[in-house]
Amino acid sequence: MAHLRGPDGCPWDRAQDYDTVKGLLLEEAYEVVDAVNLRDFKGLEEELGDLLFQVVFYSRLAEEDGKFDIDHVIQNVYDKLIRRHPHVFGETRAANAEEALKSWTAAKEREKNHDADSNDRSLLDGIAAALPSTLEAHELGWRAAEAGFDWVKVEDLLDKLEEELVEIRKEVSSGEEPNRQKLEEEVGDLLFAAANLSRQVHSDPESCLRRANQKFRRRFQALEAEVRRRGKTVRSCTPQELDEIWEGVKMQEKP
Numbered sequence: 107m108a109h110l111r112g113p114d115g116c117p118w119d120r121a122q123d124y125d126t127v128k129g130l131l132l133e134e135a136y137e138v139v140d141a142v143n144l145r146d147f148k149g150l151e152e153e154l155g156d157l158l159f160q161v162v163f164y165s166r167l168a169e170e171d172g173k174f175d176i177d178h179v180i181q182n183v184y185d186k187l188i189r190r191h192p193h194v195f196g197e198t199r200a201a202n203a204e205e206a207l208k209s210w211t212a213a214k215e216r217e218k219n220h221d222a223d224s225n226d227r228s229l230l231d232g233i234a235a236a237l238p239s240t241l242e243a244h245e246l247g248w249r250a251a252e253a254g255f256d257w258v259k260v261e262d263l264l265d266k267l268e269e270e271l272v273e274i275r276k277e278v279s280s281g282e283e284p285n286r287q288k289l290e291e292e293v294g295d296l297l298f299a300a301a302n303l304s305r306q307v308h309s310d311p312e313s314c315l316r317r318a319n320q321k322f323r324r325r326f327q328a329l330e331a332e333v334r335r336r337g338k339t340v341r342s343c344t345p346q347e348l349d350e351i352w353e354g355v356k357m358q359e360k361p
Contacts, residue, residue, distance in 0.1 A: 107166040111166055111170070122167075123167065124167055134153065134160055137157075139316075140153075143320075161179065165178075190213045191210070218231070230249050230250075233246060239297075240301050240311035243297070243301035263303050270299055329348070329351050332351050333348075
């Protein structure tokens, strides 16, 4: 990496900075996720290497600025893993995964001094604003729940979802032009509640939505194939025809 960024290295690599590499880092991370979802282990091996390259790239940028280097990055994560696993490297023990998670969380909170009752910091500090919004909602809900602020049971959250749907229906069915700001706020509340529903059922919203996206992609492509078989295009079909084909595709998927 030092050679690539050096005087005799690659002009493109030399031209990059902290901001220009961000998109590449995200792209490589999502390609890792795709490979995992597909159980493409050859692809996963390659994508993990590409992701590691981005870590090395950022570490080199920081080293050039006199901030830290890749050795510091590795040492920091090594030390953190020991600190965050007192139930492995310390005196305490965890009998199961739930106890281990509680131990990890307690150690993390001690490190970051997230006790909002004793200082001005918030329990929500440290949740990256750059997270995908569904994951940010999940993390916000999880942090609040850890402090005891949460829906008591899943049924309460389902009631919240129904409440938000009523608000949206009221806004779009008033007979007047919907208040765009109000509508966006209500849709946002609905999505926030849905993200926390996934948390309540021990999943994460990004995985849930990704599977839904994959299902829609698969079914829509099957719909397109059936439309072509009929000698038509999707745009030339009536809504009724498309609904009929769509229902047929769904029926074919049922066991």
